[in-house]
Amino acid sequence: MNQGPILAANWKCNLDLSQVRQFGDWIKSAHLPPQGKVILFASHCFLPELISLQSDRLMVGAQDVSTVDRGAFTGEVAAFQLKSLGVEMVLVGHSERRHVFGETDEQIASKLDQLLQQGLAPCFCFGETLAQRKAGKTLEVIYVQLQTFFDAYQKTDKASAFAKHAILAYEPVWAIGTGVTAQLEDIREVHERVASLVSEKLKCTLPILYGGSVKPSNTYDIIGTPNVDGVLVGGASNQPETFGEILQESSRR
Ligand code: PGA
Numbered sequence: 001m002n003q004g005p006i007l008a009a010n011w012k013c014n015l016d017l018s019q020v021r022q023f024g025d026w027i028k029s030a031h032l033p034p035q036g037k038v039i040l041f042a043s044h045c046f047l048p049e050l051i052s053l054q055s056d057r058l059m060v061g062a063q064d065v066s067t068v069d070r071g072a073f074t075g076e077v078a079a080f081q082l083k084s085l086g087v088e089m090v091l092v093g094h095s096e097r098r099h100v101f102g103e104t105d106e107q108i109a110s111k112l113d114q115l116l117q118q119g120l121a122p123c124f125c126f127g128e129t130l131a132q133r134k135a136g137k138t139l140e141v142i143y144v145q146l147q148t149f150f151d152a153y154q155k156t157d158k159a160s161a162f163a164k165h166a167i168l169a170y171e172p173v174w175a176i177g178t179g180v181t182a183q184l185e186d187i188r189e190v191h192e193r194v195a196s197l198v199s200e201k202l203k204c205t206l207p208i209l210y211g212g213s214v215k216p217s218n219t220y221d222i223i224g225t226p227n228v229d230g231v232l233v234g235g236a237s238n239q240p241e242t243f244g245e246i247l248q249e250s251s252r253r
Helices: 017-029 044-053 079-085 095-100 105-118 130-134 138-154 161-165 184-202 216-223 240-250
Strands: 006-010 037-042 058-062 089-092 121-126 167-170 208-211 230-233
Touching: 006 167, 006 208, 006 240, 017 037, 017 044, 017 240, 037 044, 044 058, 044 079, 079 105, 089 105, 105 121, 105 138, 121 138, 121 161, 130 138, 138 167, 138 184, 167 184, 184 208, 184 216, 216 230, 216 240, 230 240
Parallel strands: 006 037, 006 230, 037 058, 058 089, 089 121, 121 167, 167 208, 208 230
Antiparallel strands: none
8 A cells, every 4th residue: 555554543432522522623733644544433422523524534433333224223323324424434343342242253244234235434353362373373263254354345346435445454352452562573474464365355455454552662663564554553542642643653654
């Protein structure tokens, strides 16, 4: 990718309304990096607050979507509802959904289908657990997870927003929220395999982000790793100051 890095903030279930407003005010006045794009993945309730910030350099995304299209499903937030707010991208397959809430590949496939039907783009997350890595199963696990995405993608008309803007995010589960970042060599190996898999299966390239304990001090090196097109940042995206340092580090390249 030569349009500059994608710098995505996953705020998870952390900020309250005043913090979201503060972040919004900061990002309006902050200098976005000279190249690339920023994505803010916010809780559903804050999406209307943020949506007016969207531009060709800044995108606002949702952290989850329902498996159902509409109807008597109390508490669910459906793809058409997100679309009606102006949301264009949704996180799918995040490890906290998979491992904390027990989301299955079938449910993830249904979520992708819902996005597809609405022309919304997924930021599709995948990654192995520590036990899987120790058992030498990293690539095997990742291939299975990615197949769900490939199956959905292959159903799309290549001109749809889903296909055009889809993003992949490699997030080793053991590196998320732990302070332990994957070694650059491990990141390089997985990203290289995934990039060639995407080209073989989909005959295109898609941005592949790395996520898992990204912070200002490791951003420069991670972004400089081959086939890494940006970062998905959890904990270090919660304060404008720290996220701002990550933006600065990314633009040193
Ligand atoms: P972390 O989270 O940066 O806090 O490790 C990353 C993520 O879960 O997207």
